[in-house]
Amino acid sequence: MSAADKNQARHRVIELTQEIRDHQFKYYVLDAPTISDAQFDKLLKELEALEAKNPELLEPDSPSLGVGGGFATTFDQHDHIEKMMSLDNVFDTDELNGWFDRVEKESPAPRYLCELKVDGLAINLLYENGQLIRALTRGNGVTGEDVTLNVKTIKVLPHALSGKKVPERIEVRGEVFFPVAAFNQLNEELEEAGKPLFANPRNCAAGSLRQKDPRVTAARQLSVVVHGVGANEGLSFTDQSGAYAELKKLGLPTSDRFKVSATRTEVLEFIDYYNEHRHDVEHEIDGIVIKVDSIAEQSKLGFTSRAPKWAIAYKYPPEEVTTKLLDIRVSVGRTGRVTPFAFMEPVKVAGSTVTNATLHNQEEIERKGVLIGDTVIIRKAGDVIPEVLGPVLDMRTGAEKKFVMPTTCPECGSALKAITVGDVDIRCTNQRNCPAQLRERIYYIGSRAALDIDVLGLEAAVALLADKVIDDEGDLFALTEAKLVKSEFFTKKDGAPGKNVEKLLAALEVAKNRPLWRTIVALSIRHVGPTSA
The missing domain is CATH 2.40.50.140 (Nucleic acid-binding proteins)
Known part of the structure; x- marks a missing residue:
């Protein structure tokens, strides 16, 4: 490879790394992905291919070596006892057969357990002496966010294990999800109230689980299904299907929608069946997980840095x-x-x-x-x-x-143009006073990606500007009760200050002590996201 090609590869690896990390942040922290799973997988595969071809470009913290989601939020961080791995994906039968070939080279004639890939939020449940001690999100696979209080609001999940053989300590892995029927009902209620709707059950489940007030989570009809075991002291089983039987005896919510298959043909039949019946299930699914059933064979096959070699996720094509x-x-x-x-x-x-x-x-x-x-x-x-x-x-x-692309801004009438030569995007040049830019910047300042200011959502941003309480974001930290009550959004029917006044002023005080990187992000500088900040 020529020096020019090497240099080009180096630049592309840097670009991909930045882009992937930004998308991981949007997916895992903001619960607001801006690209599809297929597009993300394409970026990751391109990075992996470049690193494989140019091993010297592989950095120790490359996204290709991690499992995603490693960003700090407002919840306490704790380590998993055993690492929570991700799953590698395949998208067609040729790729699946390639995985079968690799498995059967090491373990001839294995039995495969097939189960639904629940489109929810991965969770790690720690029980000690039968009691639920802690619930952590996946995080970066090593460290997760403590969401114990919120998880305890899920009705189907026992706070104490039952049965005759309760292990001294066990990590139970599962998926928190929002049932489709409950999700549709929630969105109907939000629509009637004139509030923004959730995009899909997965985002709704993630957002509900990360609420600061467990009472909000309790009001949502979240559910959970368990599908694996991490650290384990006192529970024995010889295969994955046996583990599910033991977990069910302990009173944990397992799924009945799995099958142990002896042949590849049976696995493909299971995949085809649920591709046709994916909307007949109470939760959303985006594929099928196939695991080698034998625990001994799983141990023999081992792991890569991010995923088990004995399991694979077959992702369904988008509809x-x-x-x-x-x-x-x-x-x-x-x-x-x-x-x-x-x-x-x-x-x-x-x-x-x-x-x-x-x-x-x-x-x-x-x-x-x-x-x-x-x-x-x-x-x-x-x-x-x-x-x-x-x-x-x-x-x-x-x-x-x-x-025909407009030449003037639909919000302020200013000229639209590309800022740099060769830029395919055009922008409104009225950065300071364009109502749309002001509204979106103020809304972004309050988001969890930036300063995480309670109450400062889109409705509040619109009200502050429309009622001329502020002229721009520079006025936010000079807000007082006297200024806020000029807007109906911040008052009761009798004109007295609403509860959101006290909440917003308190949140602004807390925001003054946020880390410097969050302040930099809040400035809405082009190309400066959470990772680069």
């Missing part, structure tokens, strides 16, 4: 539907970036109703060949984020129109 593209509109973000998005006839895909989908930029619209009025193919990528794949050309009538 696709067609709908009418009614319009292409644009939104303005906190750094002025103008993003076109598709406004469509409502359509149900992957279990949720979709009306909007991002189109990223003008170049992406042209690349996909999408016209206003087209019938378009929508994919719920990763079962999370809607994506427009392209038009159905055979259904064009000739009445479709080409989208």
